[in-house]
Amino acid sequence: MTKRKPTIDDVARLSGVARATVSRVLNGGPNVSERMRVRVQDAVASLGYQVNLQARYLAGGGNPAVLLILSSDTESEPNSYYQAALEIGALRVCAQAGLELVTHTLVQTRDGVDDRIVELVEDSRCTGVIVTPPFSDRLALVDALRRTGVAVVRISPGVVHEGDAPGVGMDDEAAGFALTRHLIAAGHTRFGFIKGLAEHLSAEQRHRGALRALDEAGLDAHAMVAVRGNFTFKAGVDLLPDLVASPIAPTAIICANDDMAVGALFAAHRAGMDVPGDLSLASFDDTPVSALVWPPLTTVHQPIQEMSARAVQIIAAARTAGAGGGATAEFLPFTIVDRASVAAPGR
Incomplete structure (x- = not known):
């Protein structure tokens, strides 16, 4: 039998360090002590480990790449349109800029996932990296990525x-405020809100904006009851019955994304409720499904493709200028798409 070639994981085990540390040593990276460097080099020599020079050449400049880091959750289905839209927007600009897009989807709750992302960047020697929620809010991870020089x-x-x-991104707090004001203008004064995952801070701001709209309209914060979802269709199905049965009896439900709103719409139909006669529904993102269900959903259009396209433009500009870009947040415009799922309060 052919003897298996040693891998970088074998080197990590033998030297007793993390895989990311081995990668830093092999790539001549910073932040590695001399003692660790010697241990890794001794393990490399002992195992006879050899770096894939062809892959290193391609990643090191022969084929400039942008890494797009997406999140997943083993307990729920991914938001496939959101991820696909990010890929499409990034691909279009990469093609124009002569860059290659490489997508990695990682489980956000897995131990060591942040180290794995840094390792992917170091191994690839990419031009730049785009991180999406919740990774984009992990400041220690972002700092570690910036220290790699990309x-x-x-x-x-x-x-x-x-x-x-x-x-x-878009101004999520302002979007939550605008959508809630839209519902208040329709006559609603009692609301339910299905939130997303807590670590997705931009989605949390949508709820914060909704509360601000209540306050400015002279409504008490208790005029809105909120429950925690996870951005999936199933969350909307499971959580809508609890919301409509709550003591405030909401006449309008806001969902933090379209997938949960479609699930809530399904649950309302199953319970014999008329939408929007008995209950109005509104959400965020304006994914294709929001226009295909009945009634079609009132939703906030989030410019997802434009967001990733702009991210690649920033990376391409940094590549040309030899700098990492300014530390600013760019807000792209959002719009409210008014459809048939919202009407004045009914019965």
Whole structure:
């Protein structure tokens, strides 16, 4: 039998360090002590490990690449349109700029996932990396990525401080405010809100904006009851019955994304409720499914493709200028798409 070639994981085990540390040593990276460097080099020599020079050449400049880092959850289905739209927007600009797009989807809750992302960037020697929620809000991860020397852009960062990596998104707090004001203008005064995952800070701001709209309309915060979802169709199905049975008896439900709103719409139909006669529904993102269900959903159009396209433009500009770009958050415009799922309060 042919003897198996040693891998970088074998080197990590023998030297007793993390895979990312081995990668830094092999690539001549910073932030590695001399003692660790010697241990890794001794393990490499002992195993006879050889770096794939062809892959290193391609990643090191022969084929400039932009890494798009997406998140997944083993407990739920992915938001496939959101991810596909990010890929499409990034691909279009990559093609124009002579860059290659490489997509990686990682489980956001897995131990060591942040180290794995840094490792992917270091191994690829890419031109830049785009991180999406919730990775875009992990500031320690973003700092580690910036220390590798590549251009880093965050999609929909929930918080931006001076010195952070640049970000691109929409103003989610303003979008939540505008959508809730739209429902208040229709006559609604009692609301339910299906939130997303807590670590997605931009989605949390949608709820914060809704509360601000209540306050400005003179409505108490108790006029809205909120429950925690996970952005999936199933969350909308499961959570809508609890919301409509709550003591405030909401006449309008806002969902943090379209997938949950479609699930809520299904649950309303199953319960014999008329939408929008008995209950109005509104959401965010304006994914294709929002226009295909009946009634079609009133939703906030989030410019997803434009967000990733702009992220690649920032990386391409940094590549040309030899700098990482300014630490600013760019807000792209959103619009409310008014459809048949919202009407004045009914019965």
